[in-house]
Amino acid sequence: MRGRLVFLLPLAIVGALMLVFGKRLLDVGRGEDLRILPTVLLDTPVPDMALDAIPGRGRNPDGLTDEDLRGEVALVNIWGSWCVACLAEHPVLNEIAKSGVVPVQGIAWRDSPAASLGWLAKHGDPYARIGQDPKSRAAIAFGVTGAPETFVVDRQGVIRYKHTGPISPEAWERTIKPLVMELSK
Amino acid sequence: MRMGLIAMMTAISLGALAVEPSERLADPALESRAREVSKALRCVVCQNESIDDSNAELAKDMRILVRDRINAGDSNQAVLDYMVERYGDFVLLKPRVMPTTIALWVAPAVLLALGLLVLIRTMRRRAMAEPTALSSDEALKLKRLMDGAP
Known part of the structure; x- marks a missing residue:
């Protein structure tokens, strides 16, 4: 009897594997993007950084350090003028900045100052401060895999949320704004 | 003719190397450590290549960061730990021995x-x-x- 059950073992293993893989497939079907990696930086302080301002932007103060991210709730948006998805996201950032709900801090990733300035002049400049990150130092420190990515940072300068990809109006209204309101209490 | 062909093939194979000459460290010992660390790190843009193999710009910046840290006296493990702190265990091509693995x-x-x-x-x-x-x-x-x- 026991001997015969052993022959059913491979079938049971294959069945279990099919369940596991099937679940993942259904997750993808429901719109879960498996390329989005969960950040391990949640609930950790923002990394040390001291990023230069873009010369000629004409804002004072400008440039971005980790110290600037302590004291108030803020969004940190990593973008580049070369990034098409950033262009799609930009009107939403402009709206957020206009609403005055939360300051948007920018990290200009792998970009030349001239290209950044041209882009901002053309599409609007929602950023309170901008720090340049020409060699990806800040991007790597934030565990960024692609632009745009946006972090919600609380008053203590702790990362509380990461949004991968462009922020849609829905993502802002449903997820990010409520979180910002909660953290600002 | 043959020499020309050899020169061309060499040029092509050199072009296939992701690590650019300007990135390399002057000290061969440090450079070989940097290569070793780079081979263990996953390119987070392309996901199935190491940063040593990848031509992605982020991979290039990661290679430079790895070299800067090694040059500054970090151990191989310290550099790997820095990356894992930021990108999670996913960034290691060889999974570590842990309860989940x-x-x-x-x-x-x-x-x-x-x-x-x-x-x-x-x-x-x-x-x-x-x-x-x-x-x-x-x-x-x-x-x-x-x-x-x-």
Whole structure:
């Protein structure tokens, strides 16, 4: 009897594997993007950084350090003028900045100052401060895999949320704004 | 003609190397450590390449960061730890031994041991099985065959 059950073992293993893989497939079907990696930086302080301002932007103060991210709730948006998805996201950032709900801090990733300035002049400049990150130092420190990515940072300068990809109006209204309101209490 | 071809092939194969000459460290010992670390780190843009193999711009910046840290005196492990702190265990191409990966590490050995066990038991059982004597019918058939009779 026991001997015969052993022959059913491979079938049971294959069945279990099919369940596991099937679940993942259904997750993808429901719109879960498996390329989005969960950040391990949640609930950790923002990394040390001291990023230069873009010369000629004409804002004072400008440039971005980790110290600037302590004291108030803020969004940190990593973008580049070369990034098409950033262009799609930009009107939403402009709206957020206009609403005055939360300051948007920018990290200009792998970009030349001239290209950044041209882009901002053309599409609007929602950023309170901008720090340049020409060699990806800040991007790597934030565990960024692609632009745009946006972090919600609380008053203590702790990362509380990461949004991968462009922020849609829905993502802002449903997820990010409520979180910002909660953290600002 | 042949020399030209060789030169061309060399140029092509050099072009295929992701690590650019300007990135390399002057000290060969440090450079070889940097290569070793880079080979262990996954390119987070392309996901199935190491940053040593990848031509992605982020991979290039990661290689430079790895070299800067090694140059600054970090151990290989310290550089890997820095990346894992930021990108999670995913960034390591070779999974570490942890509670969540232990099955991955021991499964091959366990499966091999199980297979050997089954093999040994089957072989033993076969060796121990006594040949039974032929029935009279079979003995007759055999005898006919041996005698060459139809």
